[in-house]
Amino acid sequence: MSRTACLTVAAGVALYGASCFVVPGSAPRGAPLMNSAMADVELAFSAPAPESASTSAFSPLAMGLALGLLAAVLGGRPALAADLENGESIFLGNCAACHAGGNNSVRAEKKIKKEELITYGKYDIGAITTQVTNGYGAMPAFGEKLGPDDIDDVANYVYNKADKW
CATH class of the missing domain: 1.10.760.10 (Cytochrome c-like domain)
Incomplete structure (x- = not known):
């Protein structure tokens, strides 16, 4: 019973961790505050902005990591000092x-x-x-x-x- 509870908690933590994972830089950004003179100078010297990647919080890498951890927890025997x-x-x-x-x-x-x-x-x-x-x-x-x-x-x-x- 306690092993099942531990596995359930571990799986929940793994899935929660995967759902909370956000790739740095993928969060939407607000426009910087600047006056019109600064905007003109910025436009004159800046290159065109590259298209941003997906702004989704979903990450296939994080999901794969969470599923791998879940499989290891559910499929593996616990590492005990003595069996x-x-x-x-x-x-x-x-x-x-x-x-x-x-x-x-x-x-x-x-x-x-x-x-x-x-x-x-x-x-x-x-x-x-x-x-x-x-x-x-x-x-x-x-x-x-x-x-x-x-x-x-x-x-x-x-x-x-x-x-x-």
């Missing part, structure tokens, strides 16, 4: 066989619940990332199998889930 949804799917696909429910089926005392992570100095996203990347003991290294973003996501998932298991 917990992706972390959960990676955990279920690679880690849950040994660590289902925060337990450890290989070494029962090495659970990934908060208390055990604190005991072994692993209740830190950096420590969990290192463990997942390099492995340790019976745990295999996933640094070659998973990309850095996926490892960060699963480490954040484990860290956020550790106190709930």
